[in-house]
Amino acid sequence: MFRRKLGTDCLEYTIERKHIAYADIKKSDSEDSSFQIPPKHDLPIYTIEEISKHTNHQERIWVTFQQGVYDITDFIYEHPGGEQILMAAGSAVDPFWMLYSVHLNPHVLDILEKYRIGNLDPNEENDSISDMSDPYANDPKRHSILKPASIKPFNAESPEQLLVENFITPNEIFYVRNHLPVPDIDASTYELEIEIEGKAKTLCLSLEDLKQFPKYTITATVMCAGNRRSEMTKVKPVKGLNWGAAAVGNATWSGASLREVLEKAGLTDVDLDKYKHIQFEAYDTDATGTAYGASIPIWKAVDRRGDVILAYEMNGVPLPRDHGYPVRVIVPGVVGARNVKWLGKIIVSSEESKSHWQQSDYKGFSPSTDWDTVDYSKSPSIQELPVISAICQPVPNTTVKVENGHIKVKGYAWSGGGQDIVRVDVTCDGGKTWHVARFDHHDPQTHPQHWSWTLWSCELPVAQGDKELEIWAKAVDSSYNTQPESFENIWNLRGVLNNAYHRIKVKVE
Amino acid sequence: MFRRKLGTDCLEYTIERKHIAYADIKKSDSEDSSFQIPPKHDLPIYTIEEISKHTNHQERIWVTFQQGVYDITDFIYEHPGGEQILMAAGSAVDPFWMLYSVHLNPHVLDILEKYRIGNLDPNEENDSISDMSDPYANDPKRHSILKPASIKPFNAESPEQLLVENFITPNEIFYVRNHLPVPDIDASTYELEIEIEGKAKTLCLSLEDLKQFPKYTITATVMCAGNRRSEMTKVKPVKGLNWGAAAVGNATWSGASLREVLEKAGLTDVDLDKYKHIQFEAYDTDATGTAYGASIPIWKAVDRRGDVILAYEMNGVPLPRDHGYPVRVIVPGVVGARNVKWLGKIIVSSEESKSHWQQSDYKGFSPSTDWDTVDYSKSPSIQELPVISAICQPVPNTTVKVENGHIKVKGYAWSGGGQDIVRVDVTCDGGKTWHVARFDHHDPQTHPQHWSWTLWSCELPVAQGDKELEIWAKAVDSSYNTQPESFENIWNLRGVLNNAYHRIKVKVE
Numbered sequence A, B: 001m002f003r004r005k006l007g008t009d010c011l012e013y014t015i016e017r018k019h020i021a022y023a024d025i026k027k028s029d030s031e032d033s034s035f036q037i038p039p040k041h042d043l044p045i046y047t048i049e050e051i052s053k054h055t056n057h058q059e060r061i062w063v064t065f066q067q068g069v070y071d072i073t074d075f076i077y078e079h080p081g082g083e084q085i086l087m088a089a090g091s092a093v094d095p096f097w098m099l100y101s102v103h104l105n106p107h108v109l110d111i112l113e114k115y116r117i118g119n120l121d122p123n124e125e126n127d128s129i130s131d132m133s134d135p136y137a138n139d140p141k142r143h144s145i146l147k148p149a150s151i152k153p154f155n156a157e158s159p160e161q162l163l164v165e166n167f168i169t170p171n172e173i174f175y176v177r178n179h180l181p182v183p184d185i186d187a188s189t190y191e192l193e194i195e196i197e198g199k200a201k202t203l204c205l206s207l208e209d210l211k212q213f214p215k216y217t218i219t220a221t222v223m224c225a226g227n228r229r230s231e232m233t234k235v236k237p238v239k240g241l242n243w244g245a246a247a248v249g250n251a252t253w254s255g256a257s258l259r260e261v262l263e264k265a266g267l268t269d270v271d272l273d274k275y276k277h278i279q280f281e282a283y284d285t286d287a288t289g290t291a292y293g294a295s296i297p298i299w300k301a302v303d304r305r306g307d308v309i310l311a312y313e314m315n316g317v318p319l320p321r322d323h324g325y326p327v328r329v330i331v332p333g334v335v336g337a338r339n340v341k342w343l344g345k346i347i348v349s350s351e352e353s354k355s356h357w358q359q360s361d362y363k364g365f366s367p368s369t370d371w372d373t374v375d376y377s378k379s380p381s382i383q384e385l386p387v388i389s390a391i392c393q394p395v396p397n398t399t400v401k402v403e404n405g406h407i408k409v410k411g412y413a414w415s416g417g418g419q420d421i422v423r424v425d426v427t428c429d430g431g432k433t434w435h436v437a438r439f440d441h442h443d444p445q446t447h448p449q450h451w452s453w454t455l456w457s458c459e460l461p462v463a464q465g466d467k468e469l470e471i472w473a474k475a476v477d478s479s480y481n482t483q484p485e486s487f488e489n490i491w492n493l494r495g496v497l498n499n500a501y502h503r504i505k506v507k508v509e
Helices: A002-016 A082-086 A096-099 A104-114 A209-211 A229-233 A258-263 A271-273 A297-301 B001-017 B048-052 B082-088 B094-099 B108-111 B207-212 B231-235 B256-262 B267-273 B298-302
Strands: A060-065 A068-071 A115-120 A146-151 A155-157 A192-196 A203-205 A216-223 A248-257 A277-285 A291-298 A307-316 A329-330 A342-351 A388-393 A408-416 A421-427 A437-443 A454-461 A468-477 A501-509 B060-065 B066-071 B118-121 B146-150 B155-157 B192-196 B202-207 B216-223 B248-259 B277-285 B291-297 B308-312 B328-330 B343-349 B390-392 B406-414 B422-428 B438-441 B454-460 B470-479 B502-508
Touching: A060 B048, A068 A104, A068 B438, A082 A096, A082 A146, A104 B108, A155 A342, A192 A258, A203 A209, A203 A258, A209 A248, A209 A307, A209 B202, A216 A329, A248 A258, A258 A297, A258 A307, A258 A342, A271 A297, A277 A297, A291 A297, A388 A468, A388 A501, A388 B328, A408 A468, A408 A501, A408 B256, A421 A454, A454 A468, B048 B060, B060 B082, B066 B108, B082 B094, B202 B207, B202 B256, B207 B308, B216 B308, B216 B328, B248 B256, B256 B298, B256 B343, B267 B298, B277 B298, B291 B298, B328 B343, B390 B502, B406 B422, B406 B470, B406 B502, B422 B454, B454 B470
Parallel strands: A192 A342, B192 B343
Antiparallel strands: A060 A068, A068 A115, A146 A155, A192 A203, A216 A248, A248 A307, A277 A291, A277 A342, A307 A329, A388 A408, A408 A454, A421 A468, A437 A454, A468 A501, B060 B066, B066 B118, B146 B155, B192 B202, B216 B248, B248 B308, B277 B291, B277 B343, B308 B328, B390 B406, B406 B454, B422 B470, B438 B454, B470 B502
């Protein structure tokens, strides 16, 4: 059911976003029945595992849409988008239809139904890996489009070129950064505890209790501190997942205001002089039972312009398990690591979280600091992220067709701390000429509450005879901070804060 | 009198800052009589003009301290600080004694008094340029240490190496950025008008009225958008004053809270959805009567963490005329141009200031934008400034003595928007090795209310045989934004936002 509802919701916000502010996107109560795929009881039922084997011409190419299973092998050559469709081979086309909204047309569904061969097993959502001695046995299934940087814990990003197809990143292709196994939480018994240090009484909220608070929806980009690490690694090896430029996504998040929940727990203005941090403890734990944890400064949590929410919905549906089901905190403008998933406890404290991830990870250092000299107590924990941009299309090291003397380049830009993006400059002649990119999607929310990325594009002139180009992009934010030029001088042993100019090489023809 | 009081105040805060938080510095009511220079009625009276002629051995070298005039020609060779003393030749030593607080010792005064030759004319403060057809005729006198970038209007900075001698910049060496003649305002008839657009009644406050509001003191760095422009100019010429790295200073500012004054004028929470900007109009006007003006976003003005004040004191004394006497706005974390001096009117508005300086100046552009293609409406006005640092000692192109295989480098670092400085990296081998600087003065106020610069120093190792070094410095702020490497890729036609790595060359011996 979850899967089917997701399909219709995606449809809804993809269409609606043409008319309304992104932050106002709401899940409608009525569903558009024209995009409901009914079961066909005369056709067989297939499991995801079975479908996943059909990814080439020899085995035939199968895809799913909602509950329908299709053999599209004979359709591929007719597909107007060409071989792009193969990205969904053996898996669901749903996220791609959100990205390429031309599909959201009854006529397209009619074509697809011609290739129907079966129904997706309705029990699939509850399936899990069967070896229960494996702590990751109960991790959820993921869409095959996600490229894993590690399997256990699961960390994955989508191909970069998909990111810029939609202002809102579909849940299925939203990067996943797990530090531990995904906890299996029953929403009906879920509890969130809120403690104010030194006060005897704590507040315990069920999911239903949380839903009684006013519901806020914000659109915010979440990014991993290690996004684009694979570029820094080329200078000198670093420790960490080998992320490309897609450990980032932009989604709508709905839930209760952290500030209002803290007030309910008894936090007063007087307390703000006493406490400095809001700690978060999660339900995911390591083999010793130690929970993931992090903290943010208290001013961010109580600021009316801070927009910190305890989210139970992502893009209009309940949070997917990989993204913190049933409740995570969304701290817009702040590094993903503090946007704690599977939230179990909130502690108002005079101190930062003592967790490994707050104290001994997610910090920046000088390029000359190595593993022999590093002292984690000397650097502040990363909170707001610096200004960054990336080129997502064309894909590096591919061949691009020159049209009317130009090639088209697309990418994203973002800055932490609620900073707006004011300009993206692109060059393909080593900086001799900078072209100002056009903003294709730019949230009208202003600094200091500009939480979403900006999607941009640029037509770059190509000189006759050019065979290869190096394209650079850099963004400027509303405090006129800009990106450092190279990775050499921002290199750090943990490979975080990879915001140097993005530089890619392509062939042109 | 003003001059004399300044001297004693300087003494007071220079001593006090060792014991208390900078932001808490207050002017004491009692004065320390041990540093009062009494008039000597048996000695002649000299004017500043007369004193200013005595700057070399042939004419003799004269200086003043408070109301005393001294011929120090014969003392120079005994001066423990060497020829540094010549920076005060023909002028006042008062600001230097603040910078080098070793002087604040009765024994030093005893030595100085031996060289006493006269008294400073007590009417000097009120003197002005005599040609009344010149709109700048009534500009105040300035200390000769200020190096003018332009005379009319007066714009000047002190030698860079003085900046880092004290966390608090003495008023006399604080850079001056005037756009127009300095208005001559009588504090007893001064009026500040506060208008909320669409409301018939305005609030008018005298200086005494303003002093009835609770008095706040903040320590904040103010910087010109064009600071370090002379480095950008080397890439390609730009329009603007040829500033070095000293168009910046750090001072304590005392006055009323803008937020509280706006509340008194009738601004309510409801209005915050309606209005977006706070405009400031000044008393300085051009030949057509048009006043200097600027605006800031309303959120900054009303935010409890914004710390915007209507200042009537600078470093514990009434604002000097060059710094906005009797009232200026201090918008900490925001470019100097919005810290409007000689404040005449505040307008709560749905729009930005229409002034030239808000609309058609103080904006950033792409390196490829030139005077033929620039469209000022396309860029946002500069508000928060990006992270910056500068090397202040040694002075570029001088010879530095190597001691124990090292040379000492000192400088400042700062970032707008209340960002803290978390690290300064220094290199003298082109970035192969980065040395983390020590923080000599670092305000404990945390982000987002960290308003003061950080003064840093670093001992750089020098290899035997090195004759010349190129030293680079870069700072990292609390959002881990860092400086761009070079001016080539941040060049802009107006020469603002000059925050590339600071690079200087020195000879070593």
